[in-house]
Amino acid sequence: MIYLGIESSCDETSVAVVSENKILANLVSSQDFHKDYGGVVPELSSRAHLEIISPLVKQAIKKASIDLNDIDVICATAGPGLIGALLVGLTFAKGLSLSLNKPFIPVNHIEGHIFSGFLMKQKPEFPMLCLVVSGGHTLLLNVKSESEIYKLGTTIDDAAGEAFDKVAKMLGLEYPGGPSIQKYAAKGDEDKIKFPISQLKNEFGFSFSGLKTAVLRYVQKEHLESKNIQKEDLQDITASFQKAVIEALKQKTDKALSIQDYNSLSLVGGVAANQKLRDAFQELSEKHNVKLIIPDLEFCGDNAAMIAHRGMQLHKSGKKFSLTHNAFASIPEGTFR
Ligand code: AMP
Ligand code: MG
Numbered sequence: 001m002i003y004l005g006i007e008s009s010c011d012e013t014s015v016a017v018v019s020e021n022k023i024l025a026n027l028v029s030s031q032d033f034h035k036d037y038g039g040v041v042p043e044l045s046s047r048a049h050l051e052i053i054s055p056l057v058k059q060a061i062k063k064a065s066i067d068l069n070d071i072d073v074i075c076a077t078a079g080p081g082l083i084g085a086l087l088v089g090l091t092f093a094k095g096l097s098l099s100l101n102k103p104f105i106p107v108n109h110i111e112g113h114i115f116s117g118f119l120m121k122q123k124p125e126f127p128m129l130c131l132v133v134s135g136g137h138t139l140l141l142n143v144k145s146e147s148e149i150y151k152l153g154t155t156i157d158d159a160a161g162e163a164f165d166k167v168a169k170m171l172g173l174e175y176p177g178g179p180s181i182q183k184y185a186a187k188g189d190e191d192k193i194k195f196p197i198s199q200l201k202n203e204f205g206f207s208f209s210g211l212k213t214a215v216l217r218y219v220q221k222e223h224l225e226s227k228n229i230q231k232e233d234l235q236d237i238t239a240s241f242q243k244a245v246i247e248a249l250k251q252k253t254d255k256a257l258s259i260q261d262y263n264s265l266s267l268v269g270g271v272a273a274n275q276k277l278r279d280a281f282q283e284l285s286e287k288h289n290v291k292l293i294i295p296d297l298e299f300c301g302d303n304a305a306m307i308a309h310r311g312m313q314l315h316k317s318g319k320k321f322s323l324t325h326n327a328f329a330s331i332p333e334g335t336f337r
Contacts, residue, residue, distance in 0.1 A: 001072045002064075003315070004096070005308025006057070008049045008089030009081025009109045010135065011040045015056045016304035017064035017071075018312065023119065024064035026298065026305040027056055035175050039165070046084035053092050071102060075311025078106035079328030080136065086327040094323050105311040106325040108335065110137060112306040114149065115313065117266040117293035119305055124293045125263035129256055131249060133277075134269035135161035135176070138206050140252055141336060142260070146313050151336035152256055153204025160245055161271045163208035167215050167241055171234060181238045182274055188232075188239030193218060195244040197251070204252050211244050242276060250280045257288040264291040272300040 002024075005016040011031040017024040031048045034040045061068060076093030079086055090106065097104035113132050117124040132139040138155040158166065161178060168177025173184065195214050198207035215237065218224075224233055257265065265288070267281045278294055285292035299306060314321075 001312075002066060002070050003073045003075055003308040003312050004057075004060075004071045004093075005107075005304035005306075005311060006053070006074070006076040006089040006093050007109070007112070007302055007304040007307045008053065008085050009077045009079070010085060010302060011045050012302040013049050013052045013056055013089070014302060014304035014307075015053075015060040016308045017060050017066060018305055018308035020312075023305050024066065025060040026303055027060050027063065028301070028303055029056055038169050038175050040082070042082045042084055045082055046088055049085055049088035053088055057092070057096075069100065071096075071100060073103050073105060073311060073315050074100070075105040075107050075308050075315075077109045077112065077307050078325060079109065080330045081109055081327075083327055083329050090327050097323065103315065103321070104323055104325075105314050105321055107307045107310045107314070108331070109302075109307070110139070110331060110335075111149075112310045113268045114141065114143060114266075115146070115310050116268050116295045116299050116306040117264075119299050119309055120293055120295055122291075122293060124266050125291060127260075127262050128264045128266055129253065129260075129262040129290075130266045130268060131253055132269045133160045133249065133267070133271035135159060135165065137269070137331075138208075138249075139336070140204050140256060142256075142262075147317065149336045153202055153206065153252060155206040155208060156200065157207050157209035158212060160206070160208060160249065161269070163212055163245060164271065166212055167238075170212075170216055170219070171229065171237065173234075173238075176270075178271060178274060181242055182276075184235050185239040185242045185276075188235030188237070190239035190243040192236040193240035195240055197244055197248045203255060206248060206252065208245065208248070211241070211248075215241055242274070246274070246277050246280050249277065250284065253281070254284055254287070257284060257290065262290055264293055266292075267294045268300065270301045273297050
């Protein structure tokens, strides 16, 4: 069976061709022009997806050395994400499904991330404790099976990736903020500034907006104007900020591992590209003696291989989907129990 995956939820257009146990192609086209605006401009994103989607599908098919008619199932991200952007990939997939007379599977983008560990050689095992850290979501999940996902906690304000992006913008660093902050932080003193780590009533809840404000207050108090802020200050601030975010993510994950046994621990989503966070999870897996699966960098950020893989799971489960299935901006109520 050959699965085509299409992803267009934000600023990456991606097309993948996946067979039962092999990724034949996973192409990602990133919309770098959003850098000029300091964040993603939804309308421009939709237009860029529209321009690239058809050539990218052709390219992926060529890369996979298959013919369009070899595709058995067509999977596309239905949400959550930017509606205009999602509609491009979703509508393209529906059109392809109609013309090829092959099943269409709408995929929840977050579920794509959750199961992205299965794209690795070493597979996760259930029950799996999964931390999803992306630009729009921070979720700690108890994944009991492919169809039973329980939410332990989420953020009450900013997502972890969003905090990286907002703090980077505040400091005058390039979008996306995560990679910029990681680069500066590498040369900084992470113990220089003690930024707060939120303590919420919900033992698995997250909050990053207080930390973001603390960085702003520090910059103001020290009279560090973002335009002429010294490199050494930038390095120390980004390192201390990064440490606080990672500490918060680590503390909650540690707690979850202490109160229940899991057969694997998985770290997924764009922020999972952060090396210090990857190291922290390595420590946690050793402490709790649990198998750790973190996808390769190619599968941390938005990619269609994870969409095709999740589509494959849903297709194999026998679930049927109609072409009337629409795009959605946020996670539908009741998706995670
Ligand atoms: P996603 O929404 O899954 O595409 O992830 C995008 C988010 O990941 C953005 O908020 C980025 O700033 C963040 N990100 C990417 N690379 C890194 C990194 N090395 N460290 C921290 N955050 C990162
Ligand atoms: Mg994502």
